[in-house]
Amino acid sequence: MAEFSLDLTEDQITMQKWLHDFSAEVIRPAAHEWDEREETPWPIIKQASEVGIYSVDFMAQQWFDDTGLGMMIAQEELFWGDAGIALSIMGTGLAAAAVSANGTPEQIGEFVPAMYGTPDDVKLAAFCSSEPDAGSDVGAMKTRAAYDEANDEWILNGTKTWATNGGIADWHVIVATVDPSLGTRGQASFVVPPGTKGLTQGQKFKKHGIRASHTAEVVLDDVHIPGGNLLGGREKLDGRLTRAREGLKSGVQPSMATFERTRPTVGAQAVGIARAAYEVALDYAKVREQFGRPIIENQGIAFKLADMKMKIDASRLLVWRAAWMARNGKEFTAAEGSQSKLFAGETAVWVTEQAIQILGGNGYTREYPVERMHRDAKIYTIFEGTSEIQRLVIARAISGTYIR
Numbered sequence: 001m002a003e004f005s006l007d008l009t010e011d012q013i014t015m016q017k018w019l020h021d022f023s024a025e026v027i028r029p030a031a032h033e034w035d036e037r038e039e040t041p042w043p044i045i046k047q048a049s050e051v052g053i054y055s056v057d058f059m060a061q062q063w064f065d066d067t068g069l070g071m072m073i074a075q076e077e078l079f080w081g082d083a084g085i086a087l088s089i090m091g092t093g094l095a096a097a098a099v100s101a102n103g104t105p106e107q108i109g110e111f112v113p114a115m116y117g118t119p120d121d122v123k124l125a126a127f128c129s130s131e132p133d134a135g136s137d138v139g140a141m142k143t144r145a146a147y148d149e150a151n152d153e154w155i156l157n158g159t160k161t162w163a164t165n166g167g168i169a170d171w172h173v174i175v176a177t178v179d180p181s182l183g184t185r186g187q188a189s190f191v192v193p194p195g196t197k198g199l200t201q202g203q204k205f206k207k208h209g210i211r212a213s214h215t216a217e218v219v220l221d222d223v224h225i226p227g228g229n230l231l232g233g234r235e236k237l238d239g240r241l242t243r244a245r246e247g248l249k250s251g252v253q254p255s256m257a258t259f260e261r262t263r264p265t266v267g268a269q270a271v272g273i274a275r276a277a278y279e280v281a282l283d284y285a286k287v288r289e290q291f292g293r294p295i296i297e298n299q300g301i302a303f304k305l306a307d308m309k310m311k312i313d314a315s316r317l318l319v320w321r322a323a324w325m326a327r328n329g330k331e332f333t334a335a336e337g338s339q340s341k342l343f344a345g346e347t348a349v350w351v352t353e354q355a356i357q358i359l360g361g362n363g364y365t366r367e368y369p370v371e372r373m374h375r376d377a378k379i380y381t382i383f384e385g386t387s388e389i390q391r392l393v394i395a396r397a398i399s400g401t402y403i404r
């Protein structure tokens with residue numbers, strides 16, 4: 001009767017080793033170069049596609065792993081290699097998750113494989129929800145979607161910002177408002193296919209970290225898309241709008257549904273960064289000598305490493321719990337997905353900073369990777385819901401009170 005187990009299956013162990021080797025041999029050696037170039041690492045995405053990591057089959061296999069842990073293990077290993085490059089490989093997944101969470105089975109079958117393309121013709125996708133005046137406050141979104149009944153088309157207008165892969169992607173999933181008077185309940189998600197007129201890239205941002213991942217504005221100027229590119233279909237949207245107008249509870253919102261599905265995976269990414277920095281610091285502390293002995297022999301250093309290891313393991317357990325719950329249909333009663341992202345994100349920032357401290361002057365230079373890892377880690381308290389918003393979500397869930 002010992003059902004509880006944290007043992008990985010043989011398939012999971014094989015996959016973990018495969019991704020670890022790809023990270024160690026391909027991603028890690030390229031990390032410094034692409035961080036400095038601040039460009040999407042196309043050759044590495046292509047290589048990931050050729051070996052089958054950047055592929056709809058691999059991603060689907062990990063998402064539908066019975067335990068829920070497959071995707072968590074994959075994220076941790078790739079982000080252990082380098083966060084910027086790994087985000088370029090995994091960025092399409094955010095758009096694919098939006099389609100999977102909100103689309104009909106036909107839409108999922110049509111759009112998701114097309115978003116990855118093939119090794120000979122690699123494609124990218126972007127998920128665009130945030131706007132200059134609508135970051136945490138998703139309900140303030142101004143991008144409009146209007147339906148043209150005569151031509152069975154949707155017409156999108158507005159400006160999205162901070163979109164990972166925005167403008168360079170082939171496919172864009174756009175969250176837009178159909179009825180602004182309904183706030184988030186008046187929003188829906190739309191798929192903009194490659195080459196659609198009116199969609200252009202605005203400013204490309206120069207960033208603090210994850211610099212190998214492209215982040216940009218996406219401008220939508222009279223973008224016409226087929227009626228069938230409304231995720232979930234017209235009937236479902238009309239029903240939802242009617243219920244919202246009647247003031248009834250209308251169920252999960254498009255962008256929220258995406259975030260619920262992706263939060264533990266984002267936590268797993270942060271675990272990968274933290275583990276990478278911890279390993280560098282542990283190795284360094286064993287060989288760096290001051291006062292005639294390795295610095296690890298000082299409790300001041302060894303205790304830091306003990307705390308780093310403990311918090312990384314705790315983060316992983318929270319991530320795995322949330323992923324297991326999501327996969328096994330367990331209801332999140334205390335915002336377990338948010339807990340995992342919040343704790344892992346803040347742990348990554350803290351652990352990478354401790355790693356710099358352990359490496360001293362070397363840690364502060366770009367000769368050693370922990371400086372980059374610290375810059376990369378910081379995004380984990382900001383995107384996919386800031387730390388403050390995660391606390392708000394958890395506090396509301398445990399209290400049943402509308403805390404502001």
Ligand SMILES: Cc1cc2nc3c(=O)[nH]c(=O)nc-3n(C[C@H](O)[C@H](O)[C@H](O)COP(=O)(O)OP(=O)(O)OC[C@H]3O[C@@H](n4cnc5c(N)ncnc54)[C@H](O)[C@@H]3O)c2cc1C
Pocket residue numbers: 094127128129130132134135136137161162163164165207210215379382383384385386387388389392404
């Ligand atoms: C590198 C990068 C990649 C990104 N990728 C994407 C992407 O692919 N797609 C996408 O749609 N978006 C993306 N984002 C946007 C990201 O999700 C937002 O930046 C994030 O949601 C925060 O919004 P904001 O920047 O407008 O901050 P704001 O919402 O303006 O928040 C500013 C500060 O106020 C705090 N705050 C706000 N409201 C409250 C409150 N009620 N209570 C307490 N504190 C509060 C916040 O926690 C934060 O500390 C990305 C951002 C970056 C930087």
